[in-house]
Amino acid sequence: DSGVTQTPKHLITATGQRVTLRCSPRSGDLSVYWYQQSLDQGLQFLIQYYNGEERAKGNILERFSAQQFPDLHSELNLSSLELGDSALYFCASSVGGAADEQYFGPGTRLTVT
């Protein structure tokens, strides 16, 4: 158990819908990262937050947004869902320093039908 929690574990929804994925980092970790794992794109970085502020953006679509709240949990919002958004979405956290390992949550498997 990495100490990072993600809910829900599985999510099935229809095209055009909007969903919210939730992540709670390990106690004491200030950085939260979101990654997407799909068969065709592999593991891709989406976005990073550090202590409530956006730190870096990767290959995140405009239909996707995220935020980190004062209690450091984070949410990833996916809207106008398409079939191609079906993937495993991971949240990871780290203390925030330059040499920190990132610990991954169990992931949320999103299926868009």
Added chain:
Amino acid sequence: AQKITQTQPGMFVQEKEAVTLDCTYDTSDPSYGLFWYKQPSSGEMIFLIYQGSYDQQNATEGRYSLNFQKARKSANLVISASQLGDSAMYFCAMRGYNQAGTALIFGKGTTLSVSS
């Protein structure tokens, strides 16, 4: 741009044998970190080992060691005495310390199958 290359889609090994999973990387950053993660069929990503670009010695964590050859830009994972539970997908990843924050860039992974 930073890039991780894992050229072995699949590797097969017998229990108790050692296995090396290859990873090469490309970066122009003078300071970076290299990681290996294990992803079993259940899907979770498990951190295995970390090597900093300025570390003089190769990292080791139990049965895992990282063979870091900076001049060749390689960071191979060595698993000694393989076990059936080692069967999984293994990802090499790199983190640079640049404007892109500290996100990880992953290779495509290598599937390791351990047989009895």
